[in-house]
Amino acid sequence: MIAGVDIALVRADNPGPLSLSGTNTWLLGRDPCWIVDPGPALDAHLDAIAAAAALRGGVGGIALTHDHIDHVEGLPGLLERVGDVPVARDGELGPLRALPTPGHSPDSVTWIAGAAAFTGDTVLGEGSVFVSGQLGEYLDALERLRALRPALLLPGHGDPVTDPAARIGELIAHRLERERRLLAALDRGARTVDELLHDAWSDAPPALRPAAAVTLAAHLDKLEREGRLPAGVERPERPF
Numbered sequence: 010m011i012a013g014v015d016i017a018l019v020r021a022d023n024p025g026p027l028s029l030s031g032t033n034t035w036l037l038g039r040d041p042c043w044i045v046d047p048g049p050a051l052d053a054h055l056d057a058i059a060a061a062a063a064l065r066g067g068v069g070g071i072a073l074t075h076d077h078i079d080h081v082e083g084l085p086g087l088l089e090r091v092g093d094v095p096v097a098r099d100g101e102l103g104p105l106r107a108l109p110t111p112g113h114s115p116d117s118v119t120w121i122a123g124a125a126a127f128t129g130d131t132v133l134g135e136g137s138v139f140v141s142g143q144l145g146e147y148l149d150a151l152e153r154l155r156a157l158r159p160a161l162l163l164p165g166h167g168d169p170v171t172d173p174a175a176r177i178g179e180l181i182a183h184r185l186e187r188e189r190r191l192l193a194a195l196d197r198g199a200r201t202v203d204e205l206l207h208d209a210w211s212d213a214p215p216a217l218r219p220a221a222a223v224t225l226a227a228h229l230d231k232l233e234r235e236g237r238l239p240a241g242v243e244r245p246e247r248p249f
Contacts, residue, residue, distance in 0.1 A: 112147020134167020
């Protein structure tokens with residue numbers, strides 16, 4: 010239970026460099042409750058969700074923030090446990106309504122329920138996410154989310170965010186600082202992926218280098234659209 014709101018968290022035991030302490034599955038309300046992100050296909054995790062949902066009067070529906078495997082792999086197994094309930098990737102579902110927030114993935118949405126926002130991987134409880142889509146769209150999505158003035162962010166990984174405006178502002182500033190560092194590296198003559206990552210993502214640990222390369226690609230796409238990308242820049246592969 011999260012103090013002050015009728016929301017419960019079931020966290021999957023799948024920690025890692027990208028999933029932090031594990032994937033969060035959120036349960037909202039009662040009689041019935043509404044589930045956001047089933048998480049991975051781990052029996053213990055799915056059993057825990059089903060048990061928590063039963064205590065809340067059953068499940069009205071399941072909302073998905075995006076289709077990355079650590080968020081949706083458990084969907085078939087969860088449906089086996091809770092019944093054939095509606096599954097939504099956008100639009101509305103019970104008290105939840107979807108706000109498109111592409112960037113981390115093209116299909117990313119944030120689910121809004123009153124003053125709470127279930128952000129998936131658009132905003133994490135800590136750190137930043139890789140941006141696999143259009144960086145400009147991601148920055149616009151963060152601004153749209155901030156304009157709603159939610160009181161609480163419930164991320165796909167990490168702990169709840171109780172100061173959403175500050176956290177979203179931090180993420181926007183982080184992306185703009187990366188852009189500044191990338192432009193400085195380009196001005197110094199860096200052109201290869203390794204050179205650009207070395208200069209602009211020097212603080213990224215080795216385990217996060219593939220994710221940094223994906224985000225580098227998004228930054229380069231943005232600069233190209235804005236007419237600010239020099240000729241001859243190597244573009245990263247997009248493994249995700």
